[in-house]
Amino acid sequence: MSEKLHTVPAEWAKRAHVDAAKYDADYARSIQDPDGFWGEVGKRVDWITPYTKVKNVSYAPGNVSIKWYEDGALNVSANCVDRHLATRGDQVAILWEGDDPKDSKAITYRELHEQVGRLANALKSRGVKKGDRVTIYLPMIPEAAYAMLACARIGAVHSIVFGGFSPDSLAGRIEGCESKVVITADEGLRGGRKVPLKANTDAAIAKAGGVDTVFVVTRTGADVAWTEGRDVRYEDAVAEASPDCEPEAMNAEDPLFILYTSGSTGKPKGVLHTTGGYLVYASYTHQLIFDYHDGDIYWCTADVGWVTGHSYIVYGPLANGATTLMFEGVPNYPSSSRFWEVVDKHKVNIFYTAPTAIRALMSGGEEAVKKTSRESLRLLGSVGEPINPEAWEWYYRVVGDSRCPIVDTWWQTETGGILITPLPGATDLKPGSATKPFFGVRPELVDAEGKVLEGAAEGNLVIADSWPGQMRTVYGDHKRFEETYFSTYPNKYFTGDGCRRDADGYYWITGRVDDVINVSGHRMGTAEVESSLVAHEKVSEAAVVGYPHDIKGQGIYAYVTLMSGVEGDDALRKELIAWVRKDIGPIAAPDLIQFAPGLPKTRSGKIMRRILRKIAEDEFGALGDTSTLADPGVVDDLIDHRQNKK
Numbered sequence: 001m002s003e004k005l006h007t008v009p010a011e012w013a014k015r016a017h018v019d020a021a022k023y024d025a026d027y028a029r030s031i032q033d034p035d036g037f038w039g040e041v042g043k044r045v046d047w048i049t050p051y052t053k054v055k056n057v058s059y060a061p062g063n064v065s066i067k068w069y070e071d072g073a074l075n076v077s078a079n080c081v082d083r084h085l086a087t088r089g090d091q092v093a094i095l096w097e098g099d100d101p102k103d104s105k106a107i108t109y110r111e112l113h114e115q116v117g118r119l120a121n122a123l124k125s126r127g128v129k130k131g132d133r134v135t136i137y138l139p140m141i142p143e144a145a146y147a148m149l150a151c152a153r154i155g156a157v158h159s160i161v162f163g164g165f166s167p168d169s170l171a172g173r174i175e176g177c178e179s180k181v182v183i184t185a186d187e188g189l190r191g192g193r194k195v196p197l198k199a200n201t202d203a204a205i206a207k208a209g210g211v212d213t214v215f216v217v218t219r220t221g222a223d224v225a226w227t228e229g230r231d232v233r234y235e236d237a238v239a240e241a242s243p244d245c246e247p248e249a250m251n252a253e254d255p256l257f258i259l260y261t262s263g264s265t266g267k268p269k270g271v272l273h274t275t276g277g278y279l280v281y282a283s284y285t286h287q288l289i290f291d292y293h294d295g296d297i298y299w300c301t302a303d304v305g306w307v308t309g310h311s312y313i314v315y316g317p318l319a320n321g322a323t324t325l326m327f328e329g330v331p332n333y334p335s336s337s338r339f340w341e342v343v344d345k346h347k348v349n350i351f352y353t354a355p356t357a358i359r360a361l362m363s364g365g366e367e368a369v370k371k372t373s374r375e376s377l378r379l380l381g382s383v384g385e386p387i388n389p390e391a392w393e394w395y396y397r398v399v400g401d402s403r404c405p406i407v408d409t410w411w412q413t414e415t416g417g418i419l420i421t422p423l424p425g426a427t428d429l430k431p432g433s434a435t436k437p438f439f440g441v442r443p444e445l446v447d448a449e450g451k452v453l454e455g456a457a458e459g460n461l462v463i464a465d466s467w468p469g470q471m472r473t474v475y476g477d478h479k480r481f482e483e484t485y486f487s488t489y490p491n492k493y494f495t496g497d498g499c500r501r502d503a504d505g506y507y508w509i510t511g512r513v514d515d516v517i518n519v520s521g522h523r524m525g526t527a528e529v530e531s532s533l534v535a536h537e538k539v540s541e542a543a544v545v546g547y548p549h550d551i552k553g554q555g556i557y558a559y560v561t562l563m564s565g566v567e568g569d570d571a572l573r574k575e576l577i578a579w580v581r582k583d584i585g586p587i588a589a590p591d592l593i594q595f596a597p598g599l600p601k602t603r604s605g606k607i608m609r610r611i612l613r614k615i616a617e618d619e620f621g622a623l624g625d626t627s628t629l630a631d632p633g634v635v636d637d638l639i640d641h642r643q644n645k646k
């Protein structure tokens, strides 16, 4: 591990919202007096009814209940749009850069207000009301932000499904939250390739049922199938609707959105975030961690289909009256200079991306970066997975010209916003470390028995107390919420991540300790991939683990046992990869498939993944105790297969 220290540049300490002394003082106060601290911070958003209560949280087993600002009322879209009209109506809210470099447009706060109002009324005219769920399946176009804010305006709960997910995955998510309305586009456009979003939606609805309205944005103008009475042309609907729509007064604890995410077991969970605490936390973290100042151009390269897009493309930045750049394309189209060309074109000051993108660009060499200016850049950010020190140094030196601090931000769909991170004016940086907790965040390391480890130590990462942006429940399944996050270590939130704390109190996330694989910063449950594989007629059994991958961070390694009489060859490998890709989506496609005559199991029939992980990592000497296996010979067989494949 690199222990190089990049100290805070003097001009940063002076200009930033938070310097080292303020970090120490405010952090201490946020922990000693959460009610006082968050009571003040909560005033940063506009309330229709001011709150008198701040925090009301129980992590007690069987009685987990999380409430913040519970007697306050507010509207998220009014906070992200209306309240900026008087002071910055003509300022650009969304700077959109299309897949094609010739395609871009700027949407001011005034235009955003009109678009959101119109769509909110169009939703109402199709019967959508407070509490109803709306599924959004859109590419990275401004309409995605309009759709989120229009839902928030009328109190509807949005559930965004990433455009890369398959019809089956979309169907599961439509069914899971019983959406009657889907907002999609004819086609998406990424890296010059078309994505058949409307056709996927049709296939999903045929499976899920219950959908009575599909709004279809015209993105490519493709000829798509049309169901009269159900399908509505987005452009017609908003043209007919009035731009004036009174924002609904929402209780702080009313749901804002559901976002499905993979866990270690079962189907993806609907993570539920609510209104008040989420908005306060997203806006506060955005301002302090990215040190956002008026006039800055801020760009987060995530997709709105992931939580990073929710909190740090749309809600946080817009609540702060920022200019947020939204990018439809991919890092290497038309060339691997694209990110930096966009930075130069729009004079981006703050740039936030994922380690997988950095590693991919790094492998393409410095030239593609160095031929651009990037002089507008002031701050860089990283999210989604651990960033290896080599990639960190490359990002710092090549992209940032050794001038821009890097904020390595650790958080999760469940946390709503960033929990462990440097503050650029306050925190000395160590490449590869997410550094220190944000205000109000109490990280702890525990061993397998739940004993809290002090000082320099390595263990499982838990958070000892709540923060306003925390998820409130698993949609429709509070029991699963308690079991997943609060039962392993009672009275603490369990993150599922492993972590090391060094002697300076810096946190180093080591990766997931559960059966979740982090592929290019996207979460995938091994159980999901396994159940897809075993649904194939030639597969009898499958076990999936992660293995180190140069670009993706982790790749998907599948051990597959075939039905008797079926021969495993390269054609079948391809067939199975295509099968999973179609079933779940491209991000779930296995990178490697090893045909295994048998899997290592305990005598009670449980697959020993620990052993499979070690074999996939080529660590044959570190298999540990295999004596409890029903048939220890299986392991030698697997190792033979693994070695012969090379």
Ligand code: 6R9
Pocket: 261, 306, 307, 308, 382, 383, 384, 385, 386, 387, 408, 409, 410, 411, 412, 413, 414, 434, 495, 496, 497, 509, 511, 512, 518, 521, 522, 523
């Ligand atoms: C925001 C987001 C969450 C998981 C998380 C962890 C990994 C995210 C990280 C990081 C090391 C960072 N992760 N940020 N690991 N350093 N800066 O990515 O949410 O998709 O729910 O993934 O991603 O393993 O548990 P999500």
